[in-house]
Amino acid sequence: MGVGKIHYEFMDLPLRFHLFSAVVGMDGILKSISSDMQTVTGFDAGDWVGRPFSALMHHDDRNKWAGILNGEEEEMGLFMYRMNSKNGDYKWVESTYAVFKDLKYGEKPHIHLLTKDMTVVKELYDYLVSSEQLSMVGQLAAGIAHEIRNPLTSIKGFLQLMQAGVIDTGHYLDIMQNEIERIEMISSELLFLGRPKASDMKVCCLQTLLDEVLVLMETQSYGKNIQIETVFPSQPIFICCDDSKMKQVFVNLIKNGLEAMEEGGTLTVELSVAGERAAVAIRDEGIGIPPEKLEKIGQPFYTTKERGNGLGLMVCYQIVREHNGDISIESKPGEGTVFTVVLPWAGPDGEQEASGSF
Template identity: 40%
Template sequence: MKRYQGRFIGISIVIIFITVWNFIFYTVLNNPINWTVDIIYTILILLVGAWVGGYYDQNLINLANLKESEERYKKLSDEMRMVLENIGDVVFHSDSKGYFLYLNPAWEKFTGYTLKESLYMNGLHFLPLEDRHDIIKKVRKAIRDKAEHARFEFAYRKKQGGRFWGEVQMKFYYDQYGELEGTIGTISDVTERIYAKEELIEMNENLAVQSQKLSIAGQLAAGIAHEVRNPLTAINGFLQLIKKDQKENHQYLDIIFSEIKRIELVLSELLILAKPQAITFKEKNVIEILHQVVTLLETNAILYNVAIHKQFQDEQIHIRCDENQLKQVFINLIKNAIEAMPHGGNIYISAKTKNGFAELSFRDDGVGMNKMTLKKLGEPFYTTKDKGTGLGLTVCLRILKDHHGSINVESEEGIGTDFQIALPLTESRKGQTRRIRMITNR
């Protein structure tokens, strides 16, 4: 009904006007009735009244639509403002000279500067002095190339000292003559990513240094082992003869033989580390190898009150390997786990396939390792055992490198240690090589 309110009012006013007019013209003034003129005149007046009423109705509709649009715009504006005020990234708007015209509250969280301190300040003011020249150069090049979008990584100063790294996604907008009018964009805090990247580079550099040290140590070890082993054999033989004739010195001779065997053990492991080994790769079921190793060490584990639990996804996981060398790796890891639990505990051995690799895990409930021990893990001659040589894990790393595998170690003091090995499956990694990597995480 409201939609036709103007028309209804207009026609009603016309009818009242015509009625009053006819009464005065014909009744009061007593004029003769001319029906043709009267009807035409009445129709014209009604049409004019209807048109004026329709015009009025249309204006009312336009006003209602305008009011609704204003409400929608206000609601949208409020929602946009709420999003901008609560979004985690910085949103900015600057003029052609780089002065901030708008900043959302995330800027205060990132930099410590208030919006009042920062608005209408040049963005360069918040960058380190030593970086400004390089940043200006990059931005000017983007403007010179008439780029619409650009991405930069800047280090921003914090009010309380220090800095954070921001990834800036910037959009340039130009006038009709191609002159820069301003920019809008976002700044994301990527400090953790930058530091993680730097740590990864540092870790890779350390690994390269460790690899070089290991190579040098291997060459040195080979020379030492060959030079010492021959006279050691002669000494061992003569001591055997003395032992037969000098029965009263058995106690001292036993100690001498024990130490000679220890020297032989160290030299043997040095030779394994230094001397290129003849490796025969064959397709083997790694689950079968694990069963054999567990059977071999289960008796020893029982003596230490240690239970070994096997959790295998499949009984057939085939890889290309040298079976004896791989057994040596598994034996070393299980022995280490047993020795890490002097009061007994559990060892969990699991195996599964993922992304073309056989993933093996050797987890124990032992004493675990601290961060310092984890960092030194795998270094030649570094050991936490009283009678250890510090070469067992180094030899394991060498073997895994030859098998194009990787090892990851996770440990926490009082919780236990988990050695995770990845070896390429037969179908997916034939003939490929992969640099060994060792990652230690707490």
């Protein structure tokens, strides 16, 4: 999608929001639905009255709806999900809902929904995530190129000495092998981050995911007098996530922490579990953020950097929300900043079903 296409789609947004209304009983059965449903899904609205509303939803997106029916969610709110269409595809929609008694339906509580087609918004958001991801990969590449060049220089030197018969071949072959494996590991992680791929929710070990991110981020700390420390529990912690997007979140947050530490210091990545939530705290010893700026962090185009557009953190917030998690910030000027990412825990063995709102 080019810039011209984005501009056209953005200006055309108000014309693309097709809406329909529906009333659903607390048993999940559709009581009524407006004829505008056909514009969004292609289905005849009358064919769905008396059927479960959840049958219209992608099976991975039904958790929020189940919570509303079971009284586990607020009585008013909104949620985004994929809705089935007559041609077999799924459309992204957003429903605003309210639960209240309705005289028309015997004064029993019902769920009233106003649903709009969000397909074009989701396409633009996906483009933004992809663009930000490529920008991040480009910024990492400079530090990684330096990290790869050093072992390559060493390997070249060893080969020249071997050819001259100056050094013992056996001993230095092991060193060269280790250097080559490190180059391979770094380049593989960079390629993984930069490779376009469809969203794929699966159970992942957080320690492993963070270790793979730190392979890249350690290359950014060299020469800056910054030490990266990890505090991980011995027990594996599992979450359901799109590993590519979640790595993008942690790369952005760790990168921001490193950039804030102009005088060097220690950046700490700490992992913990509290109840049914896993928390990753990224703590830097940088300049900190003033209170008046703290509440604006994560807003589009707001940044505390001299060079930056604020989109990186905005994308982080959105990705974490899509994983049913949240991000909090604590900061004091002159003392540093802590970004904490809290995500649903998938249990001690990762047995929770992989699902999300993608």
